[in-house]
Amino acid sequence: MWLIASLNFFIVQVLPGDPTRVLLPRGSSNVTQGGSDLRAQLIRQWGLDQPITTRYVVYFANLAQGNLGTTITYQKGGFPVAGVIAPRLSTTLVLVGLATAATMWLGIVLGRISGWRRGRRVDVAITMGTLVGYSMPSFWVSLMLIFALAYIVPIFPAYGIQSRDASTFNPITQVLDQLYHYFLPVLTFVITNVAWFSLTLRNSLTDTLPEDYMLTAMAKGLTQKQQLRKHAMPNARLPVLTASALYFGWVVSGAxxxxxxFNIPGLGQLTWDATRVRDFPLLSGVFLVATLGVVVANAVADVLYLYLDPRVREA
Structure with a gap:
């Protein structure tokens, strides 16, 4: 944890740019009418004139108290970083959760088909199709989906996470409305990342099917469906679990x-806005929260490994 927090601090500190330039009134000079240097005042106010070691100590002293600091530019500065991140975090978690669930489900379905029928036309079609999607930039896929399904054929909304009059909806309708708005962003993740799971499961099944216990299952007269469900999948799914933990980190950065x-008010958009105005405390807070999320995802994957793999549990 100390190493993660330290990296977050120093990465943000070495970024180029001066956040005080954003705070100065547009078109004004550094010197106010009273003769004082406004930029120098802002630098002292936010501690930017202190040595980096001093800022480092202050940063960790605040973290020890659960304080992520205050923003420099958000709402004219002085707003708690945690208060800015909290509402954005829930939005990103919903997006990442839906994207991960949809991508994993489709990837497992395609991977089972491709692995069981390896070398056949359906295997080639699935492998080539998923690789094509994986090779396409996510921003380009997003724009194409918006152009096709929001403008040419206006089926889905092009931006936002809810309708303008969503506050008048009942709770169930509000949930359905949000799922409706999340469809295109989630579809973008699925198209560009489904190969992550389908190819992992396909390759795992390719290694599993020639094993002796699979030949024994076949000799017992089990159907192909029974062989796949009872013998092949329990052993082939473990690499998929590892891939899911790695994918969580990837999808957080892709957000x-x-x-x-899609103009979604989540951590991804907040990161971009904070980078653009060089809001160092806000960037540090976002990076720290995102990194902790990836660490938690990997920890959950390790715990699931203990449950799914008796060999790891016995060791």
Missing amino acids: IVIEEV
Whole structure:
């Protein structure tokens, strides 16, 4: 944890740019009418004139108290970073959760078909199709989906996470309305990342099917469906679990582009806005929360490994 927090601090500190330039009134000079240097006042106010070691100590002293600091530019500065991140975090978690669930489900379905029928036309078609989607930039896929399904054929909304009059809806309708708005962003993640799971499961099944216990299951007269469900999948699914933990980190970083394209008020869009105005405390807070999320995802994957793999549990 100390290493993660330290990296977050120093990465943000070495970024180029001066946040005080954003706070100065547009078109004004550094010197106010009273003769004081406004920029120098802002630098002292936010501690930017202190050595980086001093800022580092202050940063960790605040973290020890659960304080992520205050923003420099958000709402004219002085707003708690945690208060800015909290509402954005829930939005990103919904997006990432839906994207991960949809991508995993489709990837497992395609991977089972491709692995069981390896070398056949359906295997080639699935492998080539998923690789094509994986090779396409997510921002381009997002724009194409918006153009096709929001303008040419206006089926889905092009931006946002809810309708303008969503406050008048009943709770169930509000949930359905949000799922409706999340469809295109989630579809973007699925198209560009389904190969992550389908190819992992396909390759795992390719290694599993020639094993002796699979030949024994076949000799017992089990149907192909029984062989796959009872013997092949329990052993082939473990690499998919590892891939899901890695995918969580990937999808969190990819949310920056997706949220910006679809104007989703999540951590990704907040990261972009904070980077643009060089709001160092806000960037540090966002990076720390995102990194902790990836660490938690990997920890959950390790716990599930203990449950799913008796060999790991016995060791």
